[in-house]
Amino acid sequence: MHDADMGHPSSTEHSTIQALPFFGGVEMLRARYVTQRFSRHFHEGYAVGYIEQGAMRFRYMGESMVASKGQINLVIPGESHDGHxxxxxxxxxxxxxxxxxxxxxxxxxxxxxxxxPHFRMGVIEDRQLADCICQTHTLLEQDNIASIEKETRLLWLLAHWISRHADQRPHWHNPGNEHKAVNRAxxxxxxxxxxxxxxxxxxxxVGLSPFHxxxxFQKQMGVTPHDYLTQVRAERVRERLMGKDRLADIAADCGFSDQAHMSRSFKRHTGVTPGRYRKILQNS
Structure with missing residues (x-):
C-alpha cells in the first residue's frame, strides 16, 4: 500500500492505493479530495465505490451526477467521466x-x-450494498487476513452488486452437488x-471456478472454505498446545501472521486464549 502523489500541498487531501493479486489484478483506493479536479478520462475496467463523507460531482453518460455520503458511484469500461x-x-x-x-x-x-454486465446507472442508492463495499474494502486493507477470505469476500460483493443492479440481472442458479471436488478441497x-x-x-x-x-463447499460442509481453514488451524493449534513448543512457533507453523493473530482466532473458536488453554491442560 502506498500514498499516491496528490500534486497539492494541502494536508487535508490524501490518497492510498493498494494492489491485490486477485482475478487479473484488483486495485483499491481510499482518498479524501477537496480541490482535486479529475479531467475527463476512462478506465479499461470497472470502478465501484462508496462515498464515506461529502459529495462528488461527475459528468457521466451525458449527465451531471452527484454521489453523496452513503451512496455508491460506479463507471463501466471505456465510458469517459470527470470528477470534482x-x-x-x-x-x-x-x-x-x-x-x-x-x-x-x-x-x-x-x-x-x-x-x-452493463450498468446504466452511475449512482446507486443501496444501503446494504454500500455497507458491504465499505466492510469488504476495510477487510482487504488488512495484512493479517487470509488470502482465501479476501478473495471470497470480494467475489461475494461483486456477485451481489451484479445480481442487484446490472441492467440484465442474472438469476442465482442452484450450485448443485460436487462431492468429489469438495472432498478434495x-x-x-x-x-x-x-x-x-x-x-x-x-x-x-479441484477443477472448479473459485466462487462455484x-x-x-458451503452447501456440503455448512461452512465456506475459509471458515473450514480457520477451524482446521484452531484444531492444529490445540494439538500443539499439548506440547512445549513456543506460542510464536506454533503461530508461524499454523499459518498465522503472528502470535496475536493466532490468539484472537483461537479465542473466537474456543473461548480462551492459547496461553490460557495451555495452563488449563497443565493444571489438569
Whole structure:
C-alpha cells in the first residue's frame, strides 16, 4: 500500500492505493479530495465505490451526477467521466478498480452463462450494498487476513452488486452437488493449512471456478472454505498446545501472521486464549 502523489500541498487531501493479486489484478483506493479536479478520462475496467463523507460531482453518460455520503458511484469500461467536489469540504471515498476478468468471474458465479454486465446507472442508492463495499474494502486493507477470505469476500460483493443492479440481472442458479471436488478441497486444506493458500489456487486444485467452489463447499460442509481453514488451524493449534513448543512457533507453523493473530482466532473458536488453554491442560 502506498500514498499516491496528490500534486497539492494541502494536508487535508490524501490518497492510498493498494494492489491485490486477485482475478487479473484488483486495485483499491481510499482518498479524501477537496480541490482535486479529475479531467475527463476512462478506465479499461470497472470502478465501484462508496462515498464515506461529502459529495462528488461527475459528468457521466451525458449527465451531471452527484454521489453523496452513503451512496455508491460506479463507471463501466471505456465510458469517459470527470470528477470534482460537490461540496466545500470535498469528499472521501473507497473505490475498487476491477479488471473485466473479475467481473466476468463474479457474473458467472451467479449464472454460468452470464456475459459481462452493463450498468446504466452511475449512482446507486443501496444501503446494504454500500455497507458491504465499505466492510469488504476495510477487510482487504488488512495484512493479517487470509488470502482465501479476501478473495471470497470480494467475489461475494461483486456477485451481489451484479445480481442487484446490472441492467440484465442474472438469476442465482442452484450450485448443485460436487462431492468429489469438495472432498478434495477439504483434504487440500487439511494438508496445506500452514500456507496462505488463495481461493483461486484451491479452486484450480479441484477443477472448479473459485466462487462455484465456495457455494458447493458451503452447501456440503455448512461452512465456506475459509471458515473450514480457520477451524482446521484452531484444531492444529490445540494439538500443539499439548506440547512445549513456543506460542510464536506454533503461530508461524499454523499459518498465522503472528502470535496475536493466532490468539484472537483461537479465542473466537474456543473461548480462551492459547496461553490460557495451555495452563488449563497443565493444571489438569
Amino acid at each position: 467536489t460537490a461540496e466545500e469540504n470535498g469528499w472521501t471515498y473507497r473505490m475498487f478498480y476491477l479488471p473485466p476478468e473479475a467481473i466476468l468471474e463474479a457474473a458467472r458465479a451467479v449464472s454460468p452463462k452470464a456475459s459481462l 477439504r483434504d487440500f486444506i487439511q494438508s496445506e493449512y500452514g500456507h496462505d493458500t488463495s481461493l483461486t489456487e484451491l479452486a484450480q486444485q 467452489l465456495v457455494r458447493v
